[in-house]
Amino acid sequence: MSSNDGYLMLATFLVPLGAAVLLMLTPSRERSAIIAITALASFAMFVIAVYLFVSYDFNGPQFQGVKAWTWMENAGVLGERGIQLKVGMDGIAAPMVLLTGIVIMPGTWVSWKLHHRTKDFFILLFLLVAGVFGTFVMLDLFFFFLLYETAVLPMYLLIAVWGSTRKEYGAMKLMMMLVAASILIFTAIFAIFTEAGLGTFDLPTLFAAEFDPRMQKIFFPMIAIGCGTLGGMFPFHAWSPDGHAAAPTAVSMLHAGVLMKLGAFGIIRLGFQILPEGAEFWAPALVLVGITAALYGAISALRQVDLKLMTGFSSVSHMGYVFLGLGTLNVIGMTGAVLQMFAHGIMTALFFLLIGGMYDQAHNRDIPNFSGMAKQMPVWAIFFILAGLASLGLPGLSGFVAELHIFVGVFRSYPVVGGLAVLTAAITATYLLRMFAAAFFGDFNPRWSHLREITWAERAGATVLAGSILTLGLWPAPWVDRISTTLAQTIPGVAL
Template sequence: MQFPFLTVITFAPIAAAVILFMMQEDSDLDPATDAEQIATLRMGYRTIAAAATFVSLLLGLFVYFGVNQAIGAGDTAQFFFEDGRWAWVPQIGIGYHMGVDGISAPMILLTGLASFTGVLISWRVDDRPREFFAFFLLLVAGVYGVFAALDVFLLFFFYELSIFPMYILIATWGWKVTREYGAMKLTLYILIGSILALVGVIAMYFLAVAAGIENMSFDLADFIRARDAGVYDQVVELPFNLGLATFARLWFPVIFIGFGILAGIFPFHNWSPDGHVAAPTAVSMIHAGVLMKLGAYSALRVGVMLLPEGARVHLPWIVLLALVNVVYGSLIAMVQRDFKYVIGFSSVSHMGLVSMGWATMNVTGMTGAGLQMFSHGVMTALFFATVGMVYDRAHTRDIPSLGGFWHKMPTVALAFIVGGLVSMGMPGLSGFVAEFPIFVGLWQASQTVTLGNGQIASYYALIAILAVVGIIVTAAYILRVVQRVFFGEFDEEKWHGEISDVTTLDKVAMGILAFWLILVGVYPAIMQPMVTHGVEPIARLLGGA
């Protein structure tokens, strides 16, 4: 048996969180007399958190390049680094099974990058740091688990597992003004979607059992077997005597949009900016950077992959929702006064491109969506990190009252500009590598996607044209922020020398994130072939390979 990489990646943060919970509380000590001991304790908390996320990041890198190499060498297996299948609750077919493919391996890497840099940036959290890092690690573990799970129940288990620590993190350490509201809104939105999807998956399981699929379980492979046996193309009765439809057509929208809520799909995107703004910096990074990808990833993995027949019927209208995301999100971002809300709405806009990529139903577009998940994840993490750094020093995020921060924190300004260029899709950076194929995919789809009535969905071309408007607006709001916040005159009198440059750790964190944006931009071959390899089998199901 090979070393269980994915299991260790997922459970290292949980182990660290348990250790943290067992350590002495720093608030047990009196700050007046034991200041030194408190400092030592806090250093211990941070070091443990950093070490755990770093271990996961390193192993994640290993997994990433392992998959990359295997695919480069022409390995045709779909999943790599499999752990399990071990029985968990065998009576109802639940097992423990992990593994990654070309889509999830970059996500594992992304989680590692965002979590490690998140810990670095949270170095100075001083309100109950022990609990902060422990819950942060639990959140990270849940996220890893979803990307690594090859058992659908396990996927849901980790999915729900990541929600609660996030609630606590936002409600306790978030922005005082909206944190309780934002945290509750986000939690309820996300849970309702995912748990409805869970009912759909339970229905899929029992349908397969009833159809006589042998040894049916919640394992992805078994669902694939059931799918290939045509179980989900069975005709079922709609509720309230609405007629008949195939199972896949009935449940696909529930599952896809259910998960899509976490990817910020219109009209269920509303939780996302509020949640991002309410969250503390590191959590915004994980949340916008990685968590929204959980939604897009699970929608693909459970929805599109298992119910392709439903996807073919429903994605041609879901693409319209994605278009609204892209254009509307960027227009709203344009008019925000709050720095963080700009980034929050930009996430809504960019995640629309991911859904749009899935909806092209061909390899090109879906590869672009896969790349966009990684690119946007790293970019948004970088954005929220810089916003956090500005806010920590200026104590305001009101764009008109900021200005000239280039002079005081040049690294931050530079990092923001790199992120901004990625966001605009500038060639040479990862955003271009990701967005270009999506648009190509849309054109391609305008000639290949067939609608239910046999017509070719030529409106896909129009969608591509309209979505470009979103990109143009993106350029506008990014440049506006860069100009207003970082350039211009710095008002020494207003800030009374409160604004200082960021710490070395912050710079390291930003450097790590920016490095990946540039690396994927100038050398797409490091990621693009593996994503293509991952989406190919799915695109084939949709008739787009």
């Protein structure tokens, strides 16, 4: 990857920002112009993301495509290279950028169905995506956090205005929990900057800086809980099922698919990479939290009636695997964690896309109300079953690759926990297969005979996502290479 690719990383968040500005200037009557702008912008993001992922050279240096522009320096608290607009990617950011590019395109397509203040919706959605992309490619702590917060900010309005079922409650709960969690990140950042005493927010400099082990042990949990809340970490996950259930389709897709990954990514960037000794100290706690979340989420999902709530709790469970993998402190387990971030993102986006496609017609998504849906909506059911099989870890699909890595990593470090993790996978299979049996097969409920097959936009979106599930499942090497090389390079004290 050449350093000129830094311009493309800049483009990942400038394209959605520019599109948002363009949309602001477009009158809301011009529906076709709005659709054209969003189609172009989302396609551009997809192409750039794929290109950036492919061109990341896993034999090269850790950070590639690094470009920096001085923003503020030598004033007040800031010293040399105080705040820079600095972009660059490592092998962990690369799959995350790809994930965002893959999810935003179908997310845009399915949102064209909206008729209520469509323009405002896309402005906020693109603002959110700009924040997500920006956080993944940013190598400056100030801008990292600025864009991290930017990704959270539009959620309130997106859910409160365009959501369903208890949307205002869900939106407020989500927003307040997430910004409350940010307090911890804020504080930890101030401490890191003060403690480093270098007057710079440059991330590679901070990665290389030495921090007092005691200070690392104090502030690592702050980052883990602060970012973990966004990542749906048990027991700070309470916003997630409510928020997902309330959010409109595209927002659920992006939120569960990408935004939660931002939390886990924050733990790696700020926690593991800046405070490695703190991470080492607290890794057993991550394992404990991870396995608890995995079990708790799966058991809660067993009890859910609302399809979206079930998927929400399933997300908590699957994100539990991520923290479990991170806590193993060996390259296989941690690679599995990042793979799981990607795999879960794609799969859950597909789930929410399909649930949205059905809910828009049926205005109901309680599992007991449905049966034999495979007869009425076969295409929908096929995609749904594919996502479900990926979720329960069927070999050949994305979930299997990720979970296998995590399980191997966990068995190396904590054999007992490994057993519990496999049990979780069994519970996951139970609730998914039971739901399939109840909703898709059996006698068709004639109450739903007015339902039509999902639209072409939804089919196209589902195809993109399903294709990604199959690609990762059948050919995981590009992902594994990038992730494991970076992990081995960056995190001191990590076993192979």
